[in-house]
């Protein structure tokens with residue numbers, strides 16, 4: 241039997257196929273080539289990309305080489321902290337080969353890496369809404385962050401920032417200090433118990449305890465009295481984050497991989513749906529009691545709810561606004577703080593003289609009490625240690641932007657669609673900025689603040705800078721100071737023989753095998 245097709249159908253079919261092919265050719269070949277040639281005309285070069293995958297292969301190979309050779313401090317002491325080479329080996333290699341400004345690609349996305357201080361300053365302090373968060377973040381982190389403040393752009397971002405920022409100002413954080421002190425005390429008590437059981441000292445892997453601590457703080461700050469429901473939500477978000485970090489390179493490859501019902505994708509979709517339902521359940525409970533006592537709930541969720549109520553957004557949009565911003569605050573604030581605390585203890589464990597100094601300061605100022613805001617402001621040496629930790633082990637290694645229109649920074653023309661990466665990890669250890677001891681742990685460099693520590697203070701950016709600077713900076717610093725001062729006032733610690741030094745990049749830069757310490761009660 242010979243199939244007969246209507247000639248009109250055949251013509252339309254051929255037209256659609258050629259349009260799809262044309263669009264694919266444009267997206268995968270023409271556009272990336274055009275962007276690269278606009279950059280190379282300005283003398284900006286980089287490794288040659290392969291079709292569809294860009295430089296993913298080189299990145300994967302460089303990372304594999306590093307992860308197979310972790311260092312144990314028993315063999316070599318941890319006294320050189322070159323975190324950038326360990327977590328971004330490919331960036332260091334290309335920087336040496338192509339200079340301080342170079343380009344590479346992941347999938348068909350063109351990335352411009354900028355290490356020149358004057359350009360970095362212009363980019364991260366740029367107030368134009370034409371410079372935004374990269375659209376790929378919505379692809380890679382969509383299930384985790386939705387379209388909350390961290391992934392949105394333009395007026396949508398500006399509105400969310402206006403609503404959320406005042407809730408995390410220092411004045412509000414001061415009101416959270418008793419709650420933070422309670423969470424830290426609970427961690428100290430659990431270490432006390434382990435140490436007692438083990439006859440005076442114990443080998444403790446600190447990471448899970450710090451995650452529990454910062455998860456508790458964020459759950460209580462976000463959900464107040466619905467805190468136990470908050471914990472359930474956050475454990476699902478944690479699982480979702482783990483799945484997405486496994487997908488982080490594959491998802492860049494153009495095509496339909498993120499839509500395929502693979503095991504990872506199915507799990508991620510289920511968790512995303514569960515989280516949304518759980519948050520909306522808390523919201524429904526709140527609405528039931530809202531008229532009983534309007535002052536009952538004074539937490540971030542209530543503030544997001546009220547902001548949504550006062551806006552002229554439609555019901556469906558309001559739901560997403562609430563769900564996405566609750567998720568964003570959790571994701572932005574949970575692991576970053578926990579990982580920083582772990583790196584801080586690793587550094588104090590390997591620098592006993594600084595551990596003794598900061599402990600003496602904490603004991604003298606707090607005298608066994610949970611610190612209040614006046615005490616925290618007096619703890620200068622502890623602040624210096626946290627700054628130095630964030631310099632050497634910045635948990636967020638890249639500050640990324642996308643040119644949403646053609647843009648110009650000094651002499652540099654950035655075509656629309658190019659992603660720009662400023663790299664805290666690299667600029668925090670650049671010897672031209674910090675001196676020849678840039679890779680050493682020396683908190684004393686911060687004795688006169690950030691401006692006294694380096695020639696170009698804007699190159700110190702663990703919390704970013706400019707209009708999109710971290711909203712939770714004051715909360716994070718307060719959490720870290722309370723937690724660390726209580727630990728130092730109660731315990732002494734050194735690196736355990738089980739500790740393996742291997743900073744590695746998942747979604748954040750974290751200790752690949754955790755931080756194991758030998759902890760003793762004072």
Ligand code: HEM
Pocket residue numbers: 364389390391401568569572573574576577580635636639640701702703704705707708709710711712713715716
């Ligand atoms: C040590 C802990 C933390 C570090 C190192 C850190 C670092 C950062 C960095 C580098 C950015 C991106 C800035 C940019 O793109 O210019 C950021 C954004 C953000 N952070 Fe943090 N953060 C920490 C803790 C927190 C906490 C505790 C919260 C909330 C409770 C939080 C909420 C946010 C939010 C909402 C944004 C997005 C701001 C926007 O796009 O306008 N962060 N953070």
